[in-house]
Amino acid sequence: MNGTYFIxxxxxxxxxxxxxxxxxxxxxxxxxIIQLINFAHGEIYMIGAFTALIVSSVLSFTGMSPVLIFIIAAIAxxxxxxxxxxxxxxxxxxPLRNAPRLSALISAIGMSLFLQNYVLLAQTSDFQPFPDLIPDLAFLKPIETIMNTTQFIILVTTAVVMVVFTLLIRYTKMGKAMRATAQDMVMAQLVGININKVIMFTFLLGSATAAIGGVLISSHIGQINYYIGFLAGIKAFVAAVLGGIGSIPGAVLGGFVLGLTESFGTGYISSDYEDVFAFAILIIILIFRPSGLLGKTTRKKV
Amino acid sequence: MTPVLDVKKLRMDFGGLRAVNDVDLHINEKEIIALIGPNGAGKTTFFNCITGVNKPTAGDVIICPPGATHTKRINGLKPNVITEKGLARTFQNIRLFQNMTVLENVMIGRHTRMHAGIAGAILRNKKTREEEQKVIDDSYEILKKLNLEQFVNELAKNLPYGAQRRLEIARAMATDPFLLLLDEPAAGMNPQETHELVDTINKIRDNENITILLIEHDMGLVMTLSERIYVVDYGKLIASGAPDDIKKDPEVIKAYLGEDTNA
Incomplete structure (x- = not known):
C-alpha cells in the first residue's frame, strides 16, 4: 500500500x-425545525453555482483580478x-405549515423539479465551463500532487463556516430561538418567539451554506449544468441521515464519513461504483443505527 | 376599575364538540383567581384560547394592562404577539427546553423584551453587548427569586421535578407579564413542595405586581390561595365566587361528585 496515495x-x-x-x-x-425533507435543497446549491458563474462571466470583462471576481461572485x-x-x-x-407532512414533501419535490427545469430552459443542458479563478498558492507548490489550491480553499472555508455556524447557533439570540423552536414550537411561540422569522432565517442560513458549497465545488470540478444539484442533494441527504437527521454535528460527521467512504472506495476498489458506496453505507447505517450516528433514539412514552 | 383580563362569551368548537361554551370571566389587577372543574371540562382549552394556541370560535378576550389607557381585543392573535402584550403561561405537563441550560431557558423568555436584531448580533456593537448583558443579569435575578440560582448552568432535563416546575414559572416571568396563567402548577408535587408553591405564587403577586389565573386540582391550594374561583363543567361556567361560597354550591358538588350523592 502506497502512503502518498492514501493521503x-x-x-x-x-x-x-x-x-x-x-x-x-x-x-x-x-x-x-419543521420536520420537512427539503428536496429542493440541492437545487439551491445548483443555483448558487450558476449565480457565481454568471456574475464571474460578467465581471471578467471588467479586467478585475480573478481573486476579487471570485470573492464578489461567491458573495453574490x-x-x-x-x-x-x-x-x-x-x-x-x-402555506402547508399545518398540512400533513406528505403534502409539504410533495411540494418540495415539485419545487425541485421546477427549479431544475427553469435552469434547464435558461441555461440549456450543456455543461458550462466554470472559470478557474483561484490562483495557485505558492506554499502549496511542494505538495501540489496531493492537495491543490482549490482543495485547500474548500477545506479552510468549510472549517470557517462550521465555526461561525456553531457560534451562531450556540450564542446568538437567533440561535437560541432556533434551538427552542426545534424542541417545542408551541412553547417557543409562548415565550415570545416569532417562529415565522426563525423558519425563514433557517432557510436563509441553509441556502447560504449550500451556495458556498456550490461555488467551491464548481471551481474544483470546473464545469456545471442544471442537474448537478440532484445527485449532490441526494448525497447530502444521505450524509444528513447518516449523521442523524436533525443533528447539526451529525450532518458534518455524516458528510465526512460519506466523502471518505466514496474516496477510498473509488481509489481502492473501483471508480465505477462511486455512487454505490454512498448508498451502501446508508443502508448499512440504517440497519444498525436507524437514527443515525449522532441521532437520538427516540423512546416513546407510554 | 377595568379588569386586566375580561373574557366575554368565549366559545371554542372542535368539529362537533363545544369544548368551551360561552364562558365569561374577568380578573382585576393583582387578584389570584382559580379556574377549577372536573377533568375534560375545558379548562386547558380556555387557557389555549386566551394565549393564542387555539383560535376561539366566538367571543372576546379583552386585556387592559395596568397603566394602559384603553382596552385591547386579543383573540386570534399569534401566541408570540400575545406574549409580547404581557400574558405568560405554563403547561400542566412540563414543557421546558430540555436540552438547554436553566439560564438559557429563562434568557429565551427575556429576549422578547430585547430589541437588537440580526444585524446587531452580527456586528456586536456596544448597544447589543449591553443589552445581552442585561438579559443575562435580569434572567439571573428571576432565577434567584425562584430559588433556582444553584442550577444556573445545568441542563433543564437534569433538574429535580420541583425545580423544573419552578423553572417553568421563571421562564414565563421572564417575558415580563402582567398576567400569569398557571396550568396545574402543583401537579405531581408533594405537600412540602405545594406549600412552598403557595408562598412563591403569593410572592410573585405581591412583589412583582403580577395578576394570576390558575388551573388546579389540589383543592387545599385553591382554597388558601385564590380570592375568587370559577368552576367549569362540560365547557360551561357553572359557578363563580368566593372560595367559601363555592364549597357550598350544590351545582359544584354535583359536578364533582355526580348526581346521586346518597349512595
Missing amino acids: ELFLGGLTRGSIYALIALGYTMVYG AVVWAAGYGMTMEKIAYK
Missing part, C-alpha cells in the same frame, strides 16, 4: 465530505441563493 485519497475524501457537509447542514436544520451567489431559499419557504412550504 491523496484521504484529502480528496475530506474535500468531498466538506461539500456534502455544507449542503447537509441545510437539510438537517430544516428537518430539525450566497445572497442570491439565500433569497431563493427564503422565497421557496414562503411560497411552497409556509
Whole structure:
C-alpha cells in the first residue's frame, strides 16, 4: 500500500465530505425545525453555482483580478441563493405549515423539479465551463500532487463556516430561538418567539451554506449544468441521515464519513461504483443505527 | 376599575364538540383567581384560547394592562404577539427546553423584551453587548427569586421535578407579564413542595405586581390561595365566587361528585 496515495485519497475524501457537509447542514436544520425533507435543497446549491458563474462571466470583462471576481461572485451567489431559499419557504412550504407532512414533501419535490427545469430552459443542458479563478498558492507548490489550491480553499472555508455556524447557533439570540423552536414550537411561540422569522432565517442560513458549497465545488470540478444539484442533494441527504437527521454535528460527521467512504472506495476498489458506496453505507447505517450516528433514539412514552 | 383580563362569551368548537361554551370571566389587577372543574371540562382549552394556541370560535378576550389607557381585543392573535402584550403561561405537563441550560431557558423568555436584531448580533456593537448583558443579569435575578440560582448552568432535563416546575414559572416571568396563567402548577408535587408553591405564587403577586389565573386540582391550594374561583363543567361556567361560597354550591358538588350523592 502506497502512503502518498492514501493521503491523496484521504484529502480528496475530506474535500468531498466538506461539500456534502455544507449542503447537509441545510437539510438537517430544516428537518430539525419543521420536520420537512427539503428536496429542493440541492437545487439551491445548483443555483448558487450558476449565480457565481454568471456574475464571474460578467465581471471578467471588467479586467478585475480573478481573486476579487471570485470573492464578489461567491458573495453574490450566497445572497442570491439565500433569497431563493427564503422565497421557496414562503411560497411552497409556509402555506402547508399545518398540512400533513406528505403534502409539504410533495411540494418540495415539485419545487425541485421546477427549479431544475427553469435552469434547464435558461441555461440549456450543456455543461458550462466554470472559470478557474483561484490562483495557485505558492506554499502549496511542494505538495501540489496531493492537495491543490482549490482543495485547500474548500477545506479552510468549510472549517470557517462550521465555526461561525456553531457560534451562531450556540450564542446568538437567533440561535437560541432556533434551538427552542426545534424542541417545542408551541412553547417557543409562548415565550415570545416569532417562529415565522426563525423558519425563514433557517432557510436563509441553509441556502447560504449550500451556495458556498456550490461555488467551491464548481471551481474544483470546473464545469456545471442544471442537474448537478440532484445527485449532490441526494448525497447530502444521505450524509444528513447518516449523521442523524436533525443533528447539526451529525450532518458534518455524516458528510465526512460519506466523502471518505466514496474516496477510498473509488481509489481502492473501483471508480465505477462511486455512487454505490454512498448508498451502501446508508443502508448499512440504517440497519444498525436507524437514527443515525449522532441521532437520538427516540423512546416513546407510554 | 377595568379588569386586566375580561373574557366575554368565549366559545371554542372542535368539529362537533363545544369544548368551551360561552364562558365569561374577568380578573382585576393583582387578584389570584382559580379556574377549577372536573377533568375534560375545558379548562386547558380556555387557557389555549386566551394565549393564542387555539383560535376561539366566538367571543372576546379583552386585556387592559395596568397603566394602559384603553382596552385591547386579543383573540386570534399569534401566541408570540400575545406574549409580547404581557400574558405568560405554563403547561400542566412540563414543557421546558430540555436540552438547554436553566439560564438559557429563562434568557429565551427575556429576549422578547430585547430589541437588537440580526444585524446587531452580527456586528456586536456596544448597544447589543449591553443589552445581552442585561438579559443575562435580569434572567439571573428571576432565577434567584425562584430559588433556582444553584442550577444556573445545568441542563433543564437534569433538574429535580420541583425545580423544573419552578423553572417553568421563571421562564414565563421572564417575558415580563402582567398576567400569569398557571396550568396545574402543583401537579405531581408533594405537600412540602405545594406549600412552598403557595408562598412563591403569593410572592410573585405581591412583589412583582403580577395578576394570576390558575388551573388546579389540589383543592387545599385553591382554597388558601385564590380570592375568587370559577368552576367549569362540560365547557360551561357553572359557578363563580368566593372560595367559601363555592364549597357550598350544590351545582359544584354535583359536578364533582355526580348526581346521586346518597349512595
